[in-house]
Amino acid sequence: MPVECDAIHVSDAFTPSCDARPPNFGYLYRLCDIFSITIENIFMATETVKVTSSEVGGVVGQKFEIKKSDLGKMHLLKTMVLDLGLAEDELPEEAIPMPSVDATTLEAIVQWLRLHEDEEPRTEEHLLLHRLNRNVTRADVDLLDRLLPRSRLVKLINIAYHLDMPDLIDTLVKYTFNNLEGLTDVEILEWFDNPSFGTFPIAFLAALGRRVGRVLLRYRQA
Numbered sequence: 001m002p003v004e005c006d007a008i009h010v011s012d013a014f015t016p017s018c019d020a021r022p023p024n025f026g027y028l029y030r031l032c033d034i035f036s037i038t039i040e041n042i043f044m045a046t047e048t049v050k051v052t053s054s055e056v057g058g059v060v061g062q063k064f065e066i067k068k069s070d071l072g073k074m075h076l077l078k079t080m081v082l083d084l085g086l087a088e089d090e091l092p093e094e095a096i097p098m099p100s101v102d103a104t105t106l107e108a109i110v111q112w113l114r115l116h117e118d119e120e121p122r123t124e125e126h127l128l129l130h131r132l133n134r135n136v137t138r139a140d141v142d143l144l145d146r147l148l149p150r151s152r153l154v155k156l157i158n159i160a161y162h163l164d165m166p167d168l169i170d171t172l173v174k175y176t177f178n179n180l181e182g183l184t185d186v187e188i189l190e191w192f193d194n195p196s197f198g199t200f201p202i203a204f205l206a207a208l209g210r211r212v213g214r215v216l217l218r219y220r221q222a
Contacts (some may be wrong), residue, residue, distance in 0.1 A: 019214050049081060050095035053103040062103040063095050066165035070113045075164035100162060105155045109145060112168055122167050134174045144175050150193045154200065161201045173207045180208070183216045192216075 047068045053061035068091060071078040077096070084092055098106065115137075147153040156210045157176075180188050205213035 013044065035117055035164055041101065047091070051077070051101075051106070052097045053106045054093045054099045056102060061097070062106070064106055064110050066113070067117065073116070073165055073167050075166075076110075079113070099144065101159050102155065105159050106154060108143070108152075108156055109159070109163075109165075109168070111143055112140070112171075114166070115143065119167075122170070126165070126171055128165055131170075136171060136175050136177055136178060140171050141175065144172070150191070154192070157187060157204055158201065159200050161204065169204070169207075173204065177208055177212070180212050188212060188215050 003005050017107075046077065048065040049068065049071070050063055050065055052063050063091065068072065070097055077098075081092065085093065101109075144156075145152060147156060153172075153176075157169075157172050161174055179191060183191065200216060205217050207213075208216070
């Protein structure tokens with residue numbers, strides 16, 4: 001005697017509101033979720049550029065991932081990617097070495113990029129128009145305040161200029177100016193822990209203003 005079974009369509013397994021659900025519909029849902037997450041991870045993996053920090057004491061540099069959307073804020077890295085001659089919108093699979101950037105500084109840069117990942121790169125016109133606006137976000141202040149001793153901040157400033165990162169440079173100039181405003185010459189040098197200058201970019205000193213720039217430049221030449 002034939003056994004009668006209710007007809008169950010494949011689509012029923014993925015329809016929560018359907019009354020005719022097979023016993024394993026929950027498994028099918030989980031399988032679908034896992035498949036979707038896997039596809040998403042693969043897609044995101046192709047949207048990042050791997051970079052390697054400089055070697056220190058013979059120790060291989062650390063690897064970091066930079067999102068494709070971040071390249072607009074790191075002009076040098078964007079140029080390096082383009083110079084590889086890859087197809088349009090294609091990103092390198094191998095990590096790009098950055099021998100002049102130490103791991104600690106590169107980590108700070110990645111953290112800053114994550115804080116601003118939802119923002120479009122600012123145009124030159126925007127930066128020029130808002131150059132006198134000294135506001136710095138609380139999140140940026142907290143990040144930069146943690147760069148102690150100040151030699152870490154000095155490294156970040158130099159690397160920001162080296163990597164040609166106008167948005168980060170703008171933040172660093174305003175953060176530094178806000179901290180040095182109203183200080184005496186001696187206090188300015190003390191704030192920087194009396195570092196050995198010769199590393200500050202002239203453009204950065206000029207952006208800080210005539211008095212502060214002159215103090216740091218004079219110390220640099222001493």
